[in-house]
Amino acid sequence: MAVIDLANPTRFLTLVNRVLPWLAAATAIAFAVGFAMAMNAPDDYQQGATVKIMFLHVPSAWLGMMGWGVMTIAALGTLVWRHPLSDVAGKAAAPIGAAFTFICLITGSLWGRPTWGTYWVWDARLTSVLILFLLYLGMLALYWTAEDPGRGSRAAAVLALVGAVNIPIIKFSVEWWNTLHQPASIIRTGGSAIDPSILWPLLVMALAFTLLFFTLHLAAMRNEILRRRVRTMQMMQAQELAGAEI
Amino acid sequence: MNLGPHADFIVAAYAVTVFVVALLIAWVVLDYAAQRRVLGDLEERGVTRRSRRKGDA
Numbered sequence: 001m002a003v004i005d006l007a008n009p010t011r012f013l014t015l016v017n018r019v020l021p022w023l024a025a026a027t028a029i030a031f032a033v034g035f036a037m038a039m040n041a042p043d044d045y046q047q048g049a050t051v052k053i054m055f056l057h058v059p060s061a062w063l064g065m066m067g068w069g070v071m072t073i074a075a076l077g078t079l080v081w082r083h084p085l086s087d088v089a090g091k092a093a094a095p096i097g098a099a100f101t102f103i104c105l106i107t108g109s110l111w112g113r114p115t116w117g118t119y120w121v122w123d124a125r126l127t128s129v130l131i132l133f134l135l136y137l138g139m140l141a142l143y144w145t146a147e148d149p150g151r152g153s154r155a156a157a158v159l160a161l162v163g164a165v166n167i168p169i170i171k172f173s174v175e176w177w178n179t180l181h182q183p184a185s186i187i188r189t190g191g192s193a194i195d196p197s198i199l200w201p202l203l204v205m206a207l208a209f210t211l212l213f214f215t216l217h218l219a220a221m222r223n224e225i226l227r228r229r230v231r232t233m234q235m236m237q238a239q240e241l242a243g244a245e246i
Numbered sequence: 247m248n249l250g251p252h253a254d255f256i257v258a259a260y261a262v263t264v265f266v267v268a269l270l271i272a273w274v275v276l277d278y279a280a281q282r283r284v285l286g287d288l289e290e291r292g293v294t295r296r297s298r299r300k301g302d303a
Contacts, residue, residue: 039247040247043250048250048251048252049248049249049250049252049253049256050250050252050255050256052249052256052259052260053255053256053259056259056260056263057259060263095270095273096270099266099267099269099270102266103262103263103266103267106259106262107259107262107263110255110256110258110259110262111255111259113255114251114252114255212267216270216271216274219274219275219278220273220274220277222278223274223277223278223281226278226281226282226285227277227281229285229295230281230284230285230288232295233285233288233293233294233295234288234293236293236295237288237291237293240293
């Protein structure tokens, strides 16, 4: 099957039905290994056992941003190329990205209280991630409340492109401003500053979360394609009934 | 495994994550079942998509 064939929703559904069980199994295995590694990782010399929260917080933060990245690419597909699956991909990514951003905010607060002595501070990193979560809620409102799905999807695509400005702000906020949140310690020039005994469980958990994201995203895209089929068929049925009455 | 003096925070973080992920999984599974059910009902009533009609012709 050529990549261009995936533009056809029916062929895309066939592929999803084939891939999804394998992806779900890989996700479950990655989580089992990652969780075992996380629970057996040594305590951090400063954070103590609360470093275990990082195995959830860091991957969910990455995926919250990646979710918006997926929606940005999908928005370009909707507005520029009018690819039939772009809007489906964007709409399916919104609730998943919002959920991971929510996990990032909650686990960050639960880590901050014992480590910083506070659940929340209005520093640039925390505030920009909160803005990302609010943007996700705006996106969900646009998708779910629009009477005309076409107009709703175009408005959501514009919001996705505007909101993309926030992603580099989140990433570089710890360098541009003086923040309580620590600077980058994994993806940085000079290599990771984390000891391998903690870095490896973190990377395996990140892989597990990423596989979970794509499993859920493909499943949600499949549901959205089916929902659109249902809508089309219901409209055709209504037209046929109206024609029969005339 | 000793989670130290901040065990409550660690357990709460894992519990919230499991809860949110479980909600996401339940959402996609239940939504899939609901869409399949409605599609099945429509097809039983003889409603078919235009593309399928063309395929039949």
